């Protein structure tokens with residue numbers, strides 16, 4: 001049976017509500033859920049002892065009071081650090097006004113390193129459907145271990161093998177076609193998103209890597225190549241755009257009928273959408 005779904009643009013909280021709380025912390029994700037985000041975006045990396053943690057950069061220097069590469073640290077090392085640093089806010093600040101942001105953690109967990117397992121627990125306890133867009137970071141370095149651990153963890157939550165891509169509350173994103181290929185080999189029904197920073201000549205006609213149905217272009221691609229977005233839609237792909245923070249970019253995405261807006265400001269985007 002074919003399901004016809006009414007088009008509704010999803011609002012996805014990028015690293016949580018990362019303009020209101022430090023990125024990738026439980027506090028940022030709680031805020032995004034409270035704000036009404038449809039989905040949460042997170043980056044995952046492997047620690048030296050094989051845990052998947054939600055950290056964007058290769059090193060912890062920008063987002064914590066520690067130093068060093070995630071891959072060289074054990075979970076216990078990361079757990080001793082403070083990820084509630086103000087530096088994350090400064091990183092995203094591009095406007096001129098004085099900072100008006102002050103993060104007041106409610107408990108120790110709000111400033112701790114976040115494991116993917118804890119994020120999955122948060123989503124499971126959300127009390128409503130909240131989707132999760134998980135990005136594998138630098139998967140080539142680990143020769144399949146990131147995807148292996150990811151599938152293992154998703155299985156524990158009963159999320160590894162959805163009946164269909166349409167019904168899955170989890171999707172896997174990557175700039176690496178190889179990483180997405182590994183995910184599809186492990187679970188053909190788990191949706192995958194091919195992230196793009198530029199349009200490669202071999203994909204200009206709207207094709208995506210084999211088996212991928214969702215394109216993840218940057219907002220810069222959308223601004224500079226709207227016809228490419230129309231092409232992706234015309235050939236039947238979904239389009240999930242990152243990172244969309246400015247009102248005019250939200251309007252541009254809506255005008256092009258994109259399927260998901262990935263933003264650091266889920267509350268503002270929801271308001272723009274009249275939700």
Ligand code: G3P
Nearest residue numbers: 041043056135195242262
């Ligand atoms: O949602 C995709 C986007 O997060 C990719 O860029 O560097 O923020 O992980 P980055």
Ligand code: CA
Nearest residue numbers: 041042043135
């Ligand atoms: Ca990301």
